[in-house]
Amino acid sequence: MATTTQQQNSQRIPGEKSSRPGLAFFLGWLIPGAGHMFLGKWTRGGLLFVSVLGMFLIGIGLQGKIYQLNTGDILDLLGFAGQLGLGLLDAIAHLFNLGAPAVFVTSADWGTKFIVVAGLLNLIAAVDAHSLANGRKAS
Numbered sequence: 001m002a003t004t005t006q007q008q009n010s011q012r013i014p015g016e017k018s019s020r021p022g023l024a025f026f027l028g029w030l031i032p033g034a035g036h037m038f039l040g041k042w043t044r045g046g047l048l049f050v051s052v053l054g055m056f057l058i059g060i061g062l063q064g065k066i067y068q069l070n071t072g073d074i075l076d077l078l079g080f081a082g083q084l085g086l087g088l089l090d091a092i093a094h095l096f097n098l099g100a101p102a103v104f105v106t107s108a109d110w111g112t113k114f115i116v117v118a119g120l121l122n123l124i125a126a127v128d129a130h131s132l133a134n135g136r137k138a139s
Contacts, residue, residue, distance in 0.1 A: 021134035023038065024129040026126075028122070032048050039133055041132070052125070056089050061111070063108040064111025065099060065101070065102060066094065066099035066101070079116055082119045085120055085123035086122055089122075093115075
């Protein structure tokens with residue numbers, strides 16, 4: 001019996017860190033870098049937090065557009081989907097009416113791009129945390 005347990009342990013994938021990859025994904029989506037921090041990857045999680053938060057704050061500072069769901073325009077819908085990747089930051093932006101409702105100057109257009117790309121980067125990071133947690137990717 002003990003050798004069976006040892007064989008199962010030796011057959012684990014080297015990158016396996018957690019038995020809860022869904023939680024790593026959810027935490028990583030909700031708070032940038034939190035999924036990696038949950039897995040003990042403090043440096044990577046911290047860098048992701050600073051990067052995503054920095055891009056979001058730069059976008060807000062440039063008066064980037066915060067997309068709403070009900071506009072009916074396909075490009076607004078895609079922008080909204082990208083911003084959903086921000087998790088809690090997106091909720092804060094909507095709650096406190098951050099950003100601009102429409103783009104009037106070129107810098108606001110750049111700000112909008114920063115906000116959407118921050119959301120997409122956060123989604124990629126959350127998927128990475130999920131892959132690390134379930135052992136598909138070695139650290």
